[in-house]
Amino acid sequence: MLNIFARASVSRVTDPIGAWLVRRGLTPNAMTLFGTAGTVVAALWLFPANQLFIGTVVVTVFVLFDLFDGAMARALGGGTSFGAVLDASCDRIADGALFAAIAWWAFTTADNRPLAAAALVCLVAGQVISYVKARAEASGLSADVGLVERAERLIIALVGTGLYGLHVPYAVHVAIWLLAVLSVVTVVQRLVAVYREAREAEAKA
Template identity: 45%
Template sequence: MLNRYARALFTRIFTPAARFLLARGVSADAVTIVGTLGVALGALILFPLGELFWGTMVITLFVFSDVLDGVMARIAGTTGRWGSFLDSTLDRVQDAAVFLGLMLWFFGAGDFWIAGVAAAASMALGMLVSYVRAKAESLGFDANTGIAERAERLVVTLVFAGLTGLGLNPWALAVVLLLLAAASAITVGQRMVTVYRQSRRVRETDGGQ
C-alpha cells in the first residue's frame, strides 16, 4: 500500500538526482549495491553498539537508494529482468541486516531477549512473505496482496528503532516487532489462500476444456 501511494511522489523528488548521477556515468545497479552496503553497515555496526537512533538515520539515508535506482533505470531505459532480480535480492539482504542488527543488540548488550526473539520472528516471517510471492509469480500466479508488505514492515521497524534510541521504552519496539511478525504470518496465509483460489480456477478451466 505504501509503495503505491508514495512511488509517484518519490519519483518526482528523486528524478533530478537520478539525472545527475546518470549524466556522470553512474548506473542504477551501482546505486542498488551501494545502498545495500550502506544499509547493511549501518544496521550491523551501529545497532549492535546500541546506537539505534544513529543506525536508523544511516539506514534511512541509504534505503532511499531503492527508489533512486528504479527512477534511474526508467530514465535510462535499462529496466529489465536483471535489474528486477538484483533489486529484489538485495532488498532481502537489507531486511535481514536490519533485523539481525537488532537481534545482536537485544541478545547481547541490550539484554532484552524477548525483543531479540521478536526481531528474529519478524525477519523469518518477513522473508517467508517475500518467498511466497516470488514462488507464486514463478508459477504464473499473482500473490501481491496482504496486510504487511515490505515497505510497511521496514518503515514501522525503523521508526520505533529510532525512537527507542531516543529513549522510548524498549518494550514498545518489542511489541511492534511481535505485531509485525503476526501481520507477516497473516500475510503469508492471505497469499497462500489467494494462490490456492487461482490454482483452483485454473484446474476448473482446464477440466472444462
C-alpha cells in the same frame, strides 16, 4: 500497500534525481550495491553497539538509495533483467541484516530473548513474504495482497528503533512485536490468495 498508493508521488521526487545521477555516470546496479552495502554495514555495526537512533538515521539514508536505482533505470529507458534480480536479491540481504542486527541487539544489549525471537520472526517472515510473491509470479499466479510489504516492514521497524533511541519506552518492543504478528498474517494472506487463484485456474482448465 504503500507501494501501490505512494509510488506515483515518490516517483515525482525521485525521477529527476535519478536522471541527474545517470548524467553523472552512475548506474542503477552500482546504486543498488552501494545502498545495500551501506545498510548492511550500518545495521550490523551500529545497532549491536546500542546506537539505535544513529543507526536508524544511517540505515534510513542508505535504504533511500533503493528508490534511486529504480528512478535511474527509468531514466535509462527501463531496467534490465539482471538489474531486477540484483535489486530483489539485495533487498533481501539488506532486510536480513537489519532484522538480524535488531535481534543481535535484543540478545546482547537489551538481554530480551522474546524480543530477539520476535525480530527473527520478522526476518524469516519478511523473506517468505517476498518469496511467495516471486514463486507465485513464476507459476503464472499473483500474490499482491497482504498487510505489510517491504516498505511497511522498514517503516515500522525503523520508527520503533529510532524512537527507542530517543528514549521512548518500549517503542522498539511494540514495533517489533506488531511487525512479527503482521508479517505472519501477511504470509498466510498470500498463501491463501495463491491457493484460491490456483484452484480457480484448475477449475477453468
